[in-house]
Amino acid sequence: MPNHDKLNRQDPSFFKTRFVIVGCLIFFAFCLLGGRVWYLQVLRGDELRTRSENNRIRVEEIKPLRGLILDRYGATLVDNHPSFDIAVIPQETENVGRAVELLHEFSRDFCPPATLADGTALRRGYTPVTLERDVSWEKVALVETYSTMLPGVIIDVVPVRNYTMGDATAHALGYVGEISRNELQSPAYRDYRRGAIVGKSGIERTMDRYLRGKSGGAQVEVNVAGRTLDVLAKVDAVPGLNVVTTLDKGLQQACWEAFDSPAGSVVVMDPNDGSILAMVSKPSYDPNLFNRGISEADWERFSSDPRAPFKNRALSAHYPPASLIKPLIAAAALDQGLITGEETIMCLGSLSVGDRTFRCWGRKGHGALNLYQAIVRSCDVYFYTLGLQMGIDVIAEYAYRFGLGKVTGVEIAGERPGLVPSTQWKRQRFGEPWHRGETVSVSIGQGFLSATPLQLVRFYAAMTNGGVLYQPRLVERVESPGGDIVESFPAIEQGRLPVSREHLEQVKRALWGAVNEPRGTGKALLRKERDVCGKTGTAQVISMPDDDDDGEKQKDIPYRFRDHALFVCSVPCDDPLITVMVVVEHGGHGGSAAAPIARKIVDWYMENRVMRAPESIMTGSYDDTSTRRSHED
Amino acid sequence: MKIDRRVLINFDWILPMLVLLLCGIGLVNLYSAGSNIDYGNVTPHYVRQLYWIGLGLVMMVVAFSIDYRLMVRYGYVLYTLSLMLLLVLFVCGEVTHGSQRWLTLGGFTMQPSELIKLTMIIALVKYVDDRYEGTSFGLSDLFTPFLLLLVPALLILKQPDLGTAFFLVLLFLSFVLFAGIRMKAFLFLCASSLALLPGLWFVMKDYQKERLVMFLNPEHDPLGAGYHIIQSIIAVGSGGLIGKGYLKGTQSQLKFLPEQQTDFVFSVFAEEWGFIGVIVVLVIFLSLILWGLNVARRARDYSGLLVAYGATMIFFFFLFINIGMILGILPVVGIPLPFMSYGGSSMVVLMMAAGLIMNVSMRRFVLQP
Structure with missing residues (x-):
């Protein structure tokens, strides 16, 4: 404070006039406010009170x-x-x-x-x-x-x-x-x-x-x-x-009716652009209950249900892909040049790795099998052998490029990424090295490997459409109430499978065999047109003791330990229109529990969407009066 | 710091009494303004206001304990600190109701634009105090003060908060005119602000223009911006001479009034307590402001005078703009009513302003720092 003493002493008279002026101004301002209040409350008081009582205006x-x-x-x-x-x-x-x-x-x-x-x-x-x-x-x-x-x-x-x-x-x-x-x-x-x-x-x-x-x-x-x-x-x-x-109401209803098990999911995808035509998850709930706020009792019933009815199993549930992974292993092995379609591998019913013995589901052994036969009969030993030759990191690389292990990017929330294990992953997750025996499990889609039904359907769609991986999509476009298009959401190509067309064709032929050959695992889909290619899968929930007899009836095992039944197929095989993925939780064998459901869906689709043109369906089987537009394709 | 006995003897009791009286009236009124709201598990406004009053009182004690000369000495530092808060807000503030005014620091939300009102005054005092030579200011002397105004005003305008920016300009003008200004500089100031006014129109957001047009002609769009003014006038007017009675104001209880906890809280009061109640509150406010001027007049030194004067003017502008707004004689801008509107930042800053006036008042006989 350099000039504190000398200059900053206040001279009382210096500011006197200013204080008087300011005081007057402030007093005047208060008079203005007071006058306005007098005007409003006293002079116009009665009028405004009437207005407030009789003529209330509210926004x-x-x-x-x-x-x-x-x-x-x-x-x-x-x-x-x-x-x-x-x-x-x-x-x-x-x-x-x-x-x-x-x-x-x-x-x-x-x-x-x-x-x-x-x-x-x-x-x-x-x-x-x-x-x-x-x-x-x-x-x-x-x-x-x-x-x-x-x-x-x-x-x-x-x-x-x-x-x-x-x-x-x-x-x-x-x-x-x-x-x-x-x-x-x-x-x-x-x-x-x-x-x-x-x-x-x-x-x-x-x-x-x-x-x-x-x-x-x-x-x-x-x-x-x-x-x-x-x-x-x-x-x-x-x-x-x-x-x-992109949903198809008729197909959705058909899937819902076809799926007769308590828990699981169905996804139907158009392999040509990734559109989801139907998506069903069970157990389900009635969304109409939420309209006016769900009642406490209903909420309690749903949220305490151990089977989690709110969960969208098509994209939030992880399952071991089981045998569904085998075509991927086959395609990868072909691409790596480890095997040709004709070379055979001998299956004697089991394979020993280190001190462990891994069994084939066919106890007696399948004998010498080439690639086609191995997929048709879903031989485990064949794929154990290929998997061990490739090693986990090569498998992981292919699985990743086939769209596993990461979210697909479908529009709706709740999607989970699945898991593609690798040596690096295991080191980071558990701090332990990878064992060869674990590669054997992964080769048949067990072990750490897991995927969502949405990832699996997309992977098969790409396998059968010539190798294009589309982002799954549920929204086609947004329209004004008058029907004008406001925004369109085109198909998005996310990548191509890292396998040549010929190799994919080879695998696809084997998938056809798996359904149409007499010894195939997916015979439930054997239609008289012989136009379906697909793959069964039976995912173990817990590993059974080694001495367990494979013939043990699933119904003797407690429900929660029963295997998940998986089935995926594309139809028609040559130029697929739909790819159907069915998961029946704890349903037992893929061929006997999941495939019949897929059969009903495929039959419905071919009957109602291919044999009969969609236009005729619009007026025919749709009981919906608000149908406004004919098929656009 | 040694505390002079005279400081305690001369403690200014009048100011805190008036402030607490207003806070009390404010709380009673806030209870009514919130009585039609189903708060559920949320703490009601009047309870939360209690916390703010508590925090405000603490800040008031801080504001009168530290010698104002010390504050003036570090005036630029205080100013820069609060300016930095504004800048932080500029970068990462929260947007509510379409404008960016709040800053959240560990769950505590504040409006730095409130704080700058005080620190700008202190910085201006510092500048004037440093250069005071017993004469009025010319044009060239005004450059630095103008900069002290312009930087925060522009930042606040950008938020956008036209009301607070306008508030700063008013505060600045009232300060500079009081401190003394030559006729030539005065004319220049008038001319330049007149020239700037049309330019402001382009800076304003649509809703601000809307409010201004509405103020000129509220019936123009009774659904939108004019609605606030009309409903507020009906609320105040329908109170009549003696009011509708506590908790019986239909305008407020039926939720006709907008923002009835904050900017329009006085409409609720006027409706329920009538002309008599309004005059009582206005008299309390007038006493508070005149007392502040009295403290300024009796201040021991030039800087004390200006600090007390500036703090008093903050009270005056808050009050005048808010009540003018609810009475429909000023446009709708977001300026709350001191001690009666719900809100933390303004409560704390106004308590600090009161503390500053007390600070000057109780040190009026202390000559040495």
Whole structure:
């Protein structure tokens, strides 16, 4: 403070005028405020009080209708339908209890919610309190008829989601619910408001930005009780956009009906562009239950179910690929030049590696087999041998390039990456070196190796379409409510299999044999057209003791230890239209549990989508009245 | 630091009493403003406001304990620190309601633009104090003060927070005019701000323009921006002479009022307590401000005078802009009402401003630092 003493002493008179001026200005400003308050509260008080009591103007949000979700042919998968609620405005009724009693007199089955009993919901209230949700038409009529006797009781109309296929599409389409506190705080939901209805899973969630639309507002005149008297001005809500999926409603229904086991999944993919035509996961749940907030009992039932009905098994469940990996091993061995199609390997029923003996599922041994025969009969020893020759890291490299061990990038959330083990992975994960015996397990799709059904269907789609790996896709395009295309989502090629066309053709021929040869494992798909190529798989859940007899009946083993049954196939073999993947959890053998399901799906598809042109189907078997467009291809 | 006995003897009791009185009225009013909200598990506003008052009081003690001359000596440092907070906000702040004003530090959310109001005043005092030669300022002397205003004002404008930027300009003008300015510089200042005004229109966001147009003609779009003004005027006016009674304001209880915990909290008060209640509160605020000017007048030195004056003007502008807004004589800008609106940052800064005035008041007889 250099000049503190000399200069900064205040001279009281110096600022005196300024203080007077400032004081006056401030006083004047207060007089201005006071005068304005006098004008508003005293001079215009009565007028404004009348306005506040009789002519209440309030801005109310008009919620937009959520967009529809359609199948590839335009059939409705999700639309909206009105739901009627009985509500009461506490301030307008003399006594809420009396209103409830009256309602009960009119309609015996009227049951007020428990929250009414303790009166907490009725503290102060102009806000309607919901008494019963989603009531029948009869009750609506009843309340309207006796409305004079029921002051303050109103009918609220709320649009809710209607999932036309219920459980069958629950996992692919998802469900909606009120935005959660966590979601509100996350940057992805930055422009959402409290109370907004958002997609919680599946396509509802991924495509929420398109589906949700834009809220409008209305300036409404309401009376003292908050009841709307008149709408003064209105900005209409903009309805959400419609999402056209790649799903095929008919095929989805066929898959749902064909899958008759308690747990597992079905995925049907178009191998030519990665479109998912059907996706079923069981056990399932009814997404319509979430419309108005799921009841506690239902939530408890679903969330405590050990079989996890909310899990989309098509992309969130890991399974050992089992024998489904064998064509990959074969293709890799061909590509590496370790073997030719004609060279044979001798199977004597088991193979010893170090001090362990690995058995073939055919106890007596398959004898000398070439590649074709090895795949047809799914010989384990053949692939043990090839796997050991290649080593785990080469297998891992091929598996990775076939799309295993990483997420496929399908639009909906919850996808898991599966696992492709390697020496490096094991060192990092367990700090242990890789054992040759583990390579043997991986060669037949067991051990550490795991994959999701979606990865496996895509891998087979690529094997049978000439080697192109597409990103699986569920959304075809987004349309305005009028049907104009807003945005298209084209097929995305993610890569090509690292195997030449001839080698792939060789493997594919063997896959045809696995279904159509008399000794093939997938004989359930042997149609009179002989047009299916596919592979069975039986994934061990636990390894059975060595002395265990393979002939042991699966039904003698406790359910949770039974093998998973897998089957994948493409049809028609020469130029596939669909690739079908079926997993039956704890179903036993792939050939006997999973293949018959795939058979029904393939039969349905060839009958309804190939033999008969889709146009005729649109008017024929579809009972859906909202079908709007013919097949586009 | 040795505490002079005279400091304690001259402790200013009037200011904290007025502040606590206003906080009390504010809490009672916040309870009413929030009574139609179903808080569920969330802490109600009036309870959270208690925490903020507590924190504010602590900061008030800090603000009067440290000798203001020490603060002025480090005026530029304080200023730079709060400017850096603004810059941090600029880079990684949180966006709410479409603008970037909050900074979250370990779960504690603050608005650096509030703090800069205080530190800008202290920095200005530092500048004026260093150069004071008993004469008024010419144009060239104004360069540095102008820079002290411009940097934060532009940063705040970019957030965008037109109200706070405008607030800083008002604060700056009131300070410079009070400190003394030559006629030529004064005319230049007037001319340049007039020239800048149209340019501001292009900087403003759509919603800000909307609010300005609405202010001029609220019935133009009663659904959008004009709605706030109309509902606030109805709320205030319908209170009449004696008000509708505590917890009985229909405008607020029916949720007609926007932002009724924060910027429009006084509409709730005016509706429920009427003209009499409003006048009582206005008189308390007027006493607070006149007391602040009185402290400035009696300050021992030039810097003390200016610090007390600047802090008092912060109170005045907050109050005038907020009440002017809810009465429909000023456009809708996000300026809260001191001690009565819910909000942490403004509460803390206003408590600190009160602390600064007390600081000057209690050291008026202490000559040596």
